[in-house]
Structures are given as C-alpha cells and as structure tokens.
Amino acid sequence: MTDEDLVSLPKAELHVHIEGTLEPELMFDLAARNGVELPFGDVEAVKRAYRFTDLQSFLDIYYQGAAVLRTRDDFAELMAAYLRRAAADGVVHAEIFFDPQTHTHRGIGFETFMGGFRDAMEDARRNLGITSQLILCFLRHLPPEDAVATIEAAADHLEGVVAVGLDSSEVGFPPELFVGAYDRARRLGLRAVAHAGEEGPPHYIWRALDDLGVERVDHGVRCLEDPQLVERLRRERIPLTVCPLSNVALKVVDRLEDHPLPKMVDAGLFVTINSDDPAYFGGYVGDNYAAVAKTFGWDLTRMAELAANSLEASFQARSGA
Ligand code: HPA
Ligand code: ZN
16 A cells, blocks of 8 residues: 555545644745744744644644734635645545634734635635635633634634634643533534543543534544443544544654554544644644554555545534534
C-alpha cells in the first residue's frame, strides 16, 4: 500500500481547526502585511517553538499565531490553503472548526471572518469539487455567558454553519457549563459536537452526550477508561473524531505505538481519523492516515473502512434527529 493508495480513498475531515492550519510561512506573510509583530525572528524560530508539553502549551502559541489574521482576504487565504491541501489528500468533504471568540475579542466582526471563509469554501467547491461546512466552537476557558453572547451575535451569520462545538483548555471546564449556549444553538437549528476526553476524564464525555446532546465526540480517546461508556458509544454508534498525530504532539500519548486507536477499533467504536491542527502538529489528514497504517500495520481494506466511517459520520450523511 502506497501513500497514493491512501490519498485515493474518498474521505471526510471532521476535526480540523481552521486557525490550526495557519502555516508559519503564511503567518509571517500576514504579519508583514498587517503590521503585526510576532515574537519569533523567522519561520525556523516559529517551528522550533512548536515543542509542546500538553494542550495548554500549544494553545498559548496557537492564539498568538491567530493574531495575524485581520481582513476578509486573510481568512479567505487561510481557508483556501487548507481546502487545497485537504483536496490533495483525497478529502471530498470537510466540517471545519472556527473559534469566533478568538477574533471578536480582537475587534474583528463576524462578517469579516465568515465572509472570508465562505468566499474560499465556495471557490473550492466550484474549482476543486470539495464541499465544506463550518462548526462554530465556544472557547471553554472563557465564561459560559460569553459563549451565550457569541451564539446570539452569530445568529445572523450562520450561512454555512452546520453545528456548534467546544474547544480550548479542557480540564476544569466541563461540558455542562455550556448547556445554555448549546440550547440556544439547537433552537437556531444547529447540530452539536464537543471536544471531550482528550485530556479530560471519561465523565466529561458522558456530560457532553447527556447535557449538551452532542452527536459526535471530538477526540474521546479517554473513553476506554470507562467500560460502560465504551458500551454506550458502541451501541449508539457515536462517531469519535480521533487525531493521532495531535495526540502525540500534545503528549496525550508518548508515541503513536502507544495510541489507543487499535483498542478503540477492536472495541467496535465508530472512529474516524483527522488532523486537528495540522500546521502545528506536523501532519495533514493524509499524513495521519499514512502514520496509522504504517504504525499499526493496517492494510488498505482496514484504512478504507476508516475513510468510509468519516463519510458516514459527516453531518452531510447523517440527517438531523
Ligand atoms: N483541543 C482543544 N482545543 C483545541 C484543540 C484541541 O485539540 N485544537 C485547537 N483548539
Ligand atoms: Zn481539536
């Protein structure tokens, strides 16, 4: 099996943060264009800073990087670069996270970033044949009232948005804090996902399912610590958006060889493979497929099942409840 065989599998990417696709080269271009000062001398210095010890050590740098994004064209350029790269990996459909609070808190309005995203998404649909939708994420380290205010402010800008999600620092910020924002989102017709069980304990996954009503769990790798939870996820066929190279980069696991993915598959869980923040973690979705196939010795049939899972787990394929 070659990397080209893996590329040829039609797949969906369901766990990628658009701000996490900002490559250092584009970061420098935008910083120069917008007169933003970066705490790094050059592209090599940026790459050297990408040595993370945990989720928080990454987030500190990730939010800093996003500060170079200012204009509608900046957001369009970021999205266009991701969609080009994803299409080259055989992605036919992407459901893409964005963090509105990261931008609104800097005084950038919804019409600026949503307009830029949509320009590039429409262009990629026409020219590359890749479809995409957006998932609006609440930053869980900010107050729950801020999440409610964010969904209220987003209400007039929801074209292209399929769902809400929950990201940023997990431990200490459990899902149930965000019931109000999720209820509001549901009334606006949006679906729901949440990051849970990346660094946080299995009971955060229960709360995401029961209190937030999520239809997919992002990461979810710690579910294996709770057999009853595994049974529920299996029985209800809840998709888990697993990000293997991210989990190594953020030290959720020491090495890919130690990743629970084979156990998750053996337990009958509905897993998909995704990149998370590819510019920061050293690999797009194709790199994640290739690394998984090589590390676990999985053949093309097994990899095709994982690709098929991603299409089936997409909101495009799953009609609303
Ligand atoms: N976890 C939580 N928040 C994030 C991540 C992640 O992996 N990537 C970007 N924001
Ligand atoms: Zn993520």
